[in-house]
Every structure is written in C-alpha cells, then in structure tokens.
Amino acid sequence: MEQRVSVVTLGVKDLGRARAFYEALGWSARAAPDDDVIFFQAGGMVVSLWDRQSLAADSGIHDAGGYGGITLAHNVASPAEVDAVVAEAEAAGAAVTRRPGTTFWGGYSGAFTDPDGHPWEVAHNPHWTLDEDGSVRLTP
Amino acid sequence: MEQRVSVVTLGVKDLGRARAFYEALGWSARAAPDDDVIFFQAGGMVVSLWDRQSLAADSGIHDAGGYGGITLAHNVASPAEVDAVVAEAEAAGAAVTRRPGTTFWGGYSGAFTDPDGHPWEVAHNPHWTLDEDGSVRLTP
Helix, strand or coil, X not given: CCCCCCXXXXXXXXXXXXXXXXXXXCCCCCCCCCXXXXXXXXXXXXXXXXXXXXXXXHXXXXXCCCCCCEEEEEECCCXXXXXXXXXXXXXXXXXXXXXXXXXXXXXXXXXXXXXXXXXXXXXXXXXXXXCCCCXXXXXX | CCCCCCEEEEEECXXXXXXXXXXXXXXXXXXXXXXXXXXXXXXXXXXXXXXXXXXXXXXXXXXXXXXXXEEEXXXXXXXXXXXXXXXXXXXXXXXXXXXXXXXXXCCEEEEXXXXXXXXXXXXXXXXXXXXXXXXXXXXX
C-alpha cells in the first residue's frame, strides 16, 4: 500500500447544507446540483461529501453517531491567517471549538467543527514547510 | 480557506501498535521511536497518529467512541491491485469490513478498518485519473 490518501469522505446529514458550508469557505465543487455525492479537488487528493448512513454502510461498519477520532487540519502561512480562516469558518456557520492561540508544540492554531461535527484544526506550524501550491512538507 | 487538506490525524489507543500496522503496510514514518506523535509524509499532505483522547481534547470536542462518519480512501490502478492491498492490510491485522467487488458506481473496491477502527476503502475508479505520483484527479 503506497503512502498516500486519495480521498477523505465526510459523512453528512444534509448534503445541500454541507456543500453550502464549504462553498461559503471558498471551495468549488465539481458536481451537478442534484448529484448525491459532492467532490472537491484538493491538491492531489479529493474531499467528498456523502450521506453519512450510506458512507457507514459502504464502509461496512456500525455508526453510533458522534466523533470518530479523526481530525483534519488546514495549514496556513502565519498566525494572522489562522485567525482569518477561523473567522471565515465561523461566519460560514462553523462552531469554533478552540479559539486560536499559541500551542504546546510551538505553533499557533484554532479548531472548528463543520455543520456535521467534523473537526478541522487551522494551524500555522513554523517547523514545517508550506509550499506555494499549498502542499505541506515535513522538515527536513 | 484554500481548497486543500494539510493533515489527517488518526486518534489511536496504542501508538506503537498503530505505527506497526502502517509500517507493515509499507509506510515509513519520520519520527523517533519515543515520539508521541507519528508523522507520515503522504504526497503533499501528512497523515499523523496521535493519542485519541489528546486529539479529541485538542479538537475541543466530546468523544464517545466509535465511528465518526469519516472514511479515507486509497485509490489504485486496477481491480487486481485492490485485491492485493486488501490482502496486505488483512495480513497486517486489519479487519476486512467489505470484501473487494464491483461497486454501484462502476468501479471495484473493498474496505477495511485499522486496529483503531478507522475505515479505509481501497478502490479502483475508472472514471478518475491516477497520476504517476499517486495523485488522483477528477476527470476532466
């Protein structure tokens, strides 16, 4: 198995609401308005939105609801950008679960959950390299 | 917020066990043996392993255990590769939650959960482009 992730699928309750949230953050989907799965090209991978019950069934596992121990992160180039993205998410309807501030690992970050409760950390990590195209690189 | 994911962090109960599982799949971490977070460079993003309770607290949300409605996918170039990767995961200790087979969307895939219950789909999607470097591209 190669060392990569091709798709992160977020299970959602209301596809229209979820799509509108990510579009309010500036994302652009490649999907027709009546598609039942929404795909966002995200660098060399894809983020998709799909009915959560269908996703759990397709994954072959039981879903009791709640958090599943996976958090996504979005890295940016400065603490000021962290503040800006968290504010943008809040304006789009996210719940801010941790206000931006300095972190124990020497960076600066905040966290929010999307309308389906999926958590995102928005982070500035001075120990990593953030490429022009948005890729992150472990240093060295 | 740019249209990308920088990090997917999987919350784990036993970091050594989780790391050994992914290393058994052929992944290579950039971490010292006693680090409490494990980072895998995965294309232009990073997959990390961290204590699940710490991750939930850091994300600012309640964790009742179980599945959280997020499934990762690993795309490969052929149905035979799907079979091979699922067999490799099973040999490494994964639970196969859906045996490989043709899918309703015209592809071929199977699914497994890692030792912490995080689900992965292994898929061949003939409608998407899989680049030499492992990137997936929505077509066109």
